[in-house]
Amino acid sequence: MTTASASPSPDVARQVQATVDAIVRRGLVGLEYISLEDPQVGSTPKDTIHTDGSMKLYHYRAQTDEVYRIPLLVVTSLVSKPYILDLTPGQSMMEFLVQQGYDVYLIDWGVPRNEDSSLRLEDYALSRIPECVERVLEDSGETEINLLGYCVGGSLALMYMGTHPEAPVRNMACLTTPVNFKGMGLFSQWTDERYFDVDRIVDTLGNVPGEILLSAFDMLRPTGRLTSPIQVLDRIRDDKYVKSFMMVDRWAADQIPFPGEAFRQMVKELYWKNAMLEGTLELDGRPVDLSGIDVPMIHAMAEHDHIVPYEAAKPALERVGSEDTEEVVLRGGHASLVAGGNAMYRLWPKLDQWLSVRSI
Amino acid sequence: MSTNETSAPDFSEAWRQWATQSERQWNEFFNQMMGTEEFSQSLGRNLDVFLHFQKTMNEAMGSFFTAMNVPTRTDVLALGDRMLAIENRLAALEAQLSAALANAPAGGAASKAARPKRTKRPAGGSEGGSSN
Numbered sequence: 001m002t003t004a005s006a007s008p009s010p011d012v013a014r015q016v017q018a019t020v021d022a023i024v025r026r027g028l029v030g031l032e033y034i035s036l037e038d039p040q041v042g043s044t045p046k047d048t049i050h051t052d053g054s055m056k057l058y059h060y061r062a063q064t065d066e067v068y069r070i071p072l073l074v075v076t077s078l079v080s081k082p083y084i085l086d087l088t089p090g091q092s093m094m095e096f097l098v099q100q101g102y103d104v105y106l107i108d109w110g111v112p113r114n115e116d117s118s119l120r121l122e123d124y125a126l127s128r129i130p131e132c133v134e135r136v137l138e139d140s141g142e143t144e145i146n147l148l149g150y151c152v153g154g155s156l157a158l159m160y161m162g163t164h165p166e167a168p169v170r171n172m173a174c175l176t177t178p179v180n181f182k183g184m185g186l187f188s189q190w191t192d193e194r195y196f197d198v199d200r201i202v203d204t205l206g207n208v209p210g211e212i213l214l215s216a217f218d219m220l221r222p223t224g225r226l227t228s229p230i231q232v233l234d235r236i237r238d239d240k241y242v243k244s245f246m247m248v249d250r251w252a253a254d255q256i257p258f259p260g261e262a263f264r265q266m267v268k269e270l271y272w273k274n275a276m277l278e279g280t281l282e283l284d285g286r287p288v289d290l291s292g293i294d295v296p297m298i299h300a301m302a303e304h305d306h307i308v309p310y311e312a313a314k315p316a317l318e319r320v321g322s323e324d325t326e327e328v329v330l331r332g333g334h335a336s337l338v339a340g341g342n343a344m345y346r347l348w349p350k351l352d353q354w355l356s357v358r359s360i
Numbered sequence: 361m362s363t364n365e366t367s368a369p370d371f372s373e374a375w376r377q378w379a380t381q382s383e384r385q386w387n388e389f390f391n392q393m394m395g396t397e398e399f400s401q402s403l404g405r406n407l408d409v410f411l412h413f414q415k416t417m418n419e420a421m422g423s424f425f426t427a428m429n430v431p432t433r434t435d436v437l438a439l440g441d442r443m444l445a446i447e448n449r450l451a452a453l454e455a456q457l458s459a460a461l462a463n464a465p466a467g468g469a470a471s472k473a474a475r476p477k478r479t480k481r482p483a484g485g486s487e488g489g490s491s492n
Contacts (some may be wrong), residue, residue, distance in 0.1 A: 015372070062475070066477050066478070069478040091378055101480040109419070115437070142478070186394055192401075195403070196400070196403075197407070204415050220391075221389060223390070360480075
């Protein structure tokens, strides 16, 4: 009698059976993703048209008969490798943009080498971005560009725009770009001026090692390493999700060092003084005047971004002088805003809608 | 008839909710703990210890390699710097060569011909983002 009441109902048994079957099947396919030593990332066809030290400027090969007139220059983050924007065929923002008919260029800052530890924010905003802009104009034969910045890449693009009122930029798109560094949550807490000896870090280590940065990112979501596999298990039947999760997870662990002097400046000027928000940031004696930026601008942010929270990114549009602005807050996190299954249905079409009419 | 049937409990949904809630609670707990001044202070102190250790190690290893007549890390990095200078000179030469080829009558024409026209215009309302 008791055995009968303890037996699972046929519905439950079927559900369990289906889940186990899926796990076994996924186990085989999933193992493929997990065991990929060198997954295909950043594979949208492109040419390197300019280099400067470890920096490379790529031009993506057109995949359409016609392209939009205004080329698009993408400024990637200094904190991570740029292939989050060109993750894998079918899940790549660069591939999407090229297939929509944009003439896309991308700045890859490269993996900082020891000699890059002397690079300052000036080297990026006053030297390397302008030289890439020049190179894009030269290569495309156009007189203006559209600019897109992701994460700290967006901050660097804003610094460039804020110091170059004459910049040949027609429109600007920022993706989860921090401006208010007091809003950076635990990062601003941990870099407390009283306890965080940034001079000693940079003087001793040169570049800030990727391992230290990775630990800091992991500490923002301490349970992440434990719960991530659970999330995969939960959506084990969703092929696309599992693949995209594995790729994004791999990217997140593929942490690069941060150039030492630029790190020192970021901590002192941006975290301690919040100089970008306060309008007191100067690069090589030139004030970064965000209010002087008057081009149409869109800023897309992620609802659950634990790396660049909404409070840190939101003021970007408030500080610029542009009249034509649009703020977009989409579901997802810092990486899933731009890559993976969610991005292709949320951010990319939105970006295309906004950019297409402004690229002719 | 079917309205009288009791549906089977959705264990996976209950488990999902539990996992999500637990994750949120644990993260909140740890974040609160790590958001205190004491934590920042202790983090700074640990970092100082690590940096002191690193500096001492670097110095000791440097002396050791010098005594063994083996190049130190600094020597290897100096070689890296010289290689970088060569790389940059090569890149500059490459850029000049590309520019010269592009400006040459035949090369310039060929490269322009290979490029698609810059005449694309946005399609009507429904096209945006449809390719994926």
